[in-house]
Amino acid sequence: MTQEVNPKIKAEFDKAVKQANNLPTQPPEVLLEMYGLYKQAMLGNVTGKKPGRLNLKTRYKYEAWASRKGMTQEMAMQAYIDLIHNLENP
Numbered sequence: 120m121t122q123e124v125n126p127k128i129k130a131e132f133d134k135a136v137k138q139a140n141n142l143p144t145q146p147p148e149v150l151l152e153m154y155g156l157y158k159q160a161m162l163g164n165v166t167g168k169k170p171g172r173l174n175l176k177t178r179y180k181y182e183a184w185a186s187r188k189g190m191t192q193e194m195a196m197q198a199y200i201d202l203i204h205n206l207e208n209p
């Protein structure tokens with residue numbers, strides 16, 4: 120990670136990542152939201168070239184991450200925690 124993150128939020132984020140593995144199957148748009156938030160939380164802003172139109176899965180994942188551009192890693196972690204909590208307790 121490139122930014123200092125509140126240790127409490129980091130611990131909650133790590134717990135949410137583990138909880139995400141036990142969620143029931145989610146629709147693709149939710150999985151992409153989870154992916155984008157996770158990547159932003161772990162790595163910060165998106166890097167690399169946008170994949171071509173023929174590689175749809177990779178392109179959608181890239182776009183999900185890119186849509187979080189400018190969000191701090193701590194904000195992304197909190198958003199991920201909130202998303203997982205909402206999916207567990209609809």
